[in-house]
Amino acid sequence: MTQNCSIPPILLTNTACFFDVDGTLAKIKMRPEWVMIPKDIKQALCTLSVITNGALALISGRPIVELDNLSAPLCGPVAGIHGAERRDAQGKLHYVILPMNIKTVLRQELKKSVSVFSGCHMEDKGEAFALHYRQGKNYHKQMLAIAEEQVKRYPELALQLGKYVVELKPASVNKGVAISNFMQETPFIGRIPLFIGDDLTDEAGFKEINRLQGITIKVGPGNTVARYHLNDVEHVHKWILSIAKQHKKHFIKTKHSVLEVV
Secondary structure, eight states, rough: OBSSSSSOOOOOGGGEEOOOBBBBTBBBOGGGGHHHHHHHHHHHHHHHHTTTTTTTEEOSSSOOHHHHHTTTOOOOOOGGGTEEEEOOOOEEEEEEOOOOOHHHHHHHHHHHHHHTTOOOOOOSSSEEEEEEEEOOGGGGHHHHHHHHHHHHTTTEEEEEEEEEEEEEEEEEOOHHHHHHHTTTSTTEEEEEEEEESSSGGGGHHHHHHHTTOOEEESSSSSSOOOEEEEEEEHHHHHHHHHHHTTTTTTTESSSOEEEOOO
16 A cells, blocks of 8 residues: 655665556656657666666656667667566566567458557557557457457457556566566666656556565555555656755766766
8 A cells, every 4th residue: 555655765776676657757648659758758767777887767658669769878778668668777678579470461451440449549569559548548348348359259368457548468478577577687786776657557567566676656646555545647757856866976986987967
C-alpha cells in the first residue's frame, strides 16, 4: 500500500534507478509522438547516470529508438516494449520476437478493426501492438474486446492495460522481468533498486522491486503495490532535480573529462 510519507533518503552510489517515461518523466499527451522530456530533466538523468556508475535505466512500453530520441543525450541501459527490447549496460541488445506470421495477421486485422472507431488508432511497435483510445475515451470496451479476441487466438500474446491504451505484447515479457534481468547484470547487481512509474504497466515492476526490498514510487492516483507516492510529473521532476542538486559539489571523473554534477 502506498505511503504518503516522504521518500526515504537515497544513496545514489548504492542505488539502481529505473524510470518509466510517459506519465513519469514526461506528461502524457493526446498522441504519443507529442510527448517530450524537459531539457533540465534529461540533463539531471545524465547526472544520476554518472553518479550511479551507469546503473540507471528507462523502462517503457515505447520502442528503444523512441526512448533514445526522447531522452538524448542520455544513452544507456533501456528496456523498450515492456522488455521485448532491452539494451544492457554493455550496449548488447536482447529481443523477444513474435512469430512473423502472427505479426502480419495482427497488423492487418487490428488496423482494420480499430479504424471504425473515431478517435482510436493502432500503433505498430514491431513486437507489440497498442490500441489507443485517448481521443475516443468511450471506446474502452471495444478496444478491450478486440485485444481479448486476439489473446484467445494466440497464446503467444498477453494483454496489457494502460491509460487509454490496450496493448498486445509477447506473453513472456513485462517490466518486472526486464528489471530482474538488469539486476543480474553489471552495474546493477548488488545495488538497492528504485523504480518510479505511474500506470498499470508498471505494477509488475513494482512487484519485482518490492521482492528485492527496494524502493517503489507510484506517480498519481490509483491502486498500487508501490510503497511511496509522488503526486504528478511535476513532483517527479522536482525530486529528480533535488537528488541531482544534492551532489552538485561532487566531481565525477569520466572516461573523457571531469564533469561537475549540477
